[in-house]
Amino acid sequence: MTGLQTSLVERIREKHAHIGVIGLGYVGLPLAVEFARAGFDVTGFDVDEDKVRQVNAGRSYIPDVSQDELGHVVTQGRFRATIDFSELSHVDVVDICVPTPLRKTKDPDLSFVVQALDVVAANLRKGQLVILESTTYPGTTDEVALPVLRATGLEVERDFFLAFSPERVDPGNKTYTTSNIPKIVGGYGAASTEAASVLYSQVVSNVVPVSSTRVAEMVKLLENTFRAVNIGLVNEIAQMCDKLDIDVWEVIDAAKTKPFGFMPFYPGPGLGGHCIPIDPFYLSWKARQTGFECRFIELAGHVNAAMPEYVVERVATALNARRKAVNGSRVHLFGMAYKKDVGDVRESPALDILDHLLRRGATLSYSDPYVPSIKHGDQLFEHVEPADALHRGTDCFVICTDHSIFDWKPIVDSGVPIVDTRNALRAFRSPTIVSLSGRTRGAPPDAA
Numbered sequence: 001m002t003g004l005q006t007s008l009v010e011r012i013r014e015k016h017a018h019i020g021v022i023g024l025g026y027v028g029l030p031l032a033v034e035f036a037r038a039g040f041d042v043t044g045f046d047v048d049e050d051k052v053r054q055v056n057a058g059r060s061y062i063p064d065v066s067q068d069e070l071g072h073v074v075t076q077g078r079f080r081a082t083i084d085f086s087e088l089s090h091v092d093v094v095d096i097c098v099p100t101p102l103r104k105t106k107d108p109d110l111s112f113v114v115q116a117l118d119v120v121a122a123n124l125r126k127g128q129l130v131i132l133e134s135t136t137y138p139g140t141t142d143e144v145a146l147p148v149l150r151a152t153g154l155e156v157e158r159d160f161f162l163a164f165s166p167e168r169v170d171p172g173n174k175t176y177t178t179s180n181i182p183k184i185v186g187g188y189g190a191a192s193t194e195a196a197s198v199l200y201s202q203v204v205s206n207v208v209p210v211s212s213t214r215v216a217e218m219v220k221l222l223e224n225t226f227r228a229v230n231i232g233l234v235n236e237i238a239q240m241c242d243k244l245d246i247d248v249w250e251v252i253d254a255a256k257t258k259p260f261g262f263m264p265f266y267p268g269p270g271l272g273g274h275c276i277p278i279d280p281f282y283l284s285w286k287a288r289q290t291g292f293e294c295r296f297i298e299l300a301g302h303v304n305a306a307m308p309e310y311v312v313e314r315v316a317t318a319l320n321a322r323r324k325a326v327n328g329s330r331v332h333l334f335g336m337a338y339k340k341d342v343g344d345v346r347e348s349p350a351l352d353i354l355d356h357l358l359r360r361g362a363t364l365s366y367s368d369p370y371v372p373s374i375k376h377g378d379q380l381f382e383h384v385e386p387a388d389a390l391h392r393g394t395d396c397f398v399i400c401t402d403h404s405i406f407d408w409k410p411i412v413d414s415g416v417p418i419v420d421t422r423n424a425l426r427a428f429r430s431p432t433i434v435s436l437s438g439r440t441r442g443a444p445p446d447a448a
């Protein structure tokens with residue numbers, strides 16, 4: 001170990017290390033607050049001036065970070081944000097949490113990571129630890145980050161330290177948060193792995209070191225590919241159950257009583273969010289560079305991407321049963337966010353469902369208290385209170401996202417057909433309910 005590494009590790013252990021977090025979004029803001037709560041001085045860097053202003057005013061824009069928590073560390077002077085990246089030269093640790101989207105061609109878009117690396121390199125000094133947290137393909141840290149940092153003339157493991165540590169946070173999850181989700185850490189070498197492991201062990205209860213940055217990058221992609229493929233499988237099973245006239249939800253509930261060898265995944269209107277629909281394509285892109293074709297990823301991608309149209313077909317069937325066409329009908333969506341109890345609409349399948357229904361001539365409205373408005377082309381849609389949605393002459397409701405806040409009883413009692421893509425109405429019996437596996441859920445025998 002070099003003297004530089006020893007003194008960095010000591011500074012971290014004594015909480016004297018100054019931490020910089022680049023990218024104050026869903027991942028970076030909770031992480032920065034966690035470091036500040038642990039007693040570190042933290043500076044957040046973002047290109048978005050509005051976010052920087054809000055942080056410095058102690059106002060949280062991320063549901064997983066409470067106003068109290070943020071306000072407390074800002075008032076204490078432990079955490080502040082800036083758009084001045086030259087301040088990176090003052091920090092001991094740089095944590096990069098910028099977006100890693102896909103291009104239209106489904107190729108990785110590392111432009112945000114490269115921009116962040118350029119400013120890190122411009123301010124790199126001896127003794128700093130640089131960690132990439134953004135989800136990306138195996139090899140990014142070695143092949144993309146390292147050359148940019150080495151071009152400064154400083155050498156990794158001798159002058160500075162470099163690691164990859166994937167963020168595994170699950171927005172909206174109250175049980176597992178930044179502090180109790182085990183943290184995978186893979187350094188360029190032993191000194192980098194140790195420094196990054198010591199850092200995270202100050203704020204995370206379980207740190208899992210792995211042998212390289214590539215392994216750490218691959219861990220994250222395996223996890224999210226596992227989800228994408230299994231959701232694809234269960235979405236296909238749901239369509240199969242429709243043909244076989246079987247309630248897919250009942251099948252899953254019974255199958256999950258097996259105490260080993262089965263893990264439940266649930267069908268739905270399609271994949272959403274910043275991770276599951278995107279990350280597997282980072283892996284398939286990288287594998288293709290070696291001539292390897294990822295058939296599972298591609299197949300799951302096809303099945304999952306087709307789910308919004310499948311839902312629209314269910315809507316057409318529900319309307320048809322009432323001698324109505326999609327064209328000219330009023331359809332109201334419950335939930336625009338991609339998952340329960342969050343306000344994130346990135347890649348949300350509800351947006352695709354809205355788009356398909358508009359193209360087929362329906363008139364659309366929606367309720368989602370977490371999403372005040374959405375823009376679709378030139379059209380602006382605004383959240384409608386669920387109670388008001390009942391008095392708009394709606395022809396069909398679609399449950400896209402089952403936020404806990406929704407009260408389903410008046411909606412079921414309205415007698416309007418409801419396409420339930422989430423099994424939100426499992427407790428109700430009514431012939432107006434159309435589940436994803438196609439069966440209407442009629443009245444129970446005792447109510448007949």
Ligand SMILES: NC(=O)c1ccc[n+]([C@@H]2O[C@H](COP(=O)([O-])OP(=O)(O)OC[C@H]3O[C@@H](n4cnc5c(N)ncnc54)[C@H](O)[C@@H]3O)[C@@H](O)[C@H]2O)c1
Pocket residue numbers: 022023024025026027028045046047048051097098099100112115116133134135136167168169170171274275
């Ligand atoms: N959101 C999740 O649930 C989640 C979970 C695990 C991993 N990840 C991964 O974490 C990374 C960040 O995701 P996120 O959801 O926090 O994204 P986000 O869009 O919520 O936040 C990213 C932030 O980075 C800022 N930014 C963009 N370019 C910048 C630059 N050059 N310099 C400084 N700031 C810049 C943006 O303004 C934004 O505030 C992605 O790679 C994502 O795949 C996300």
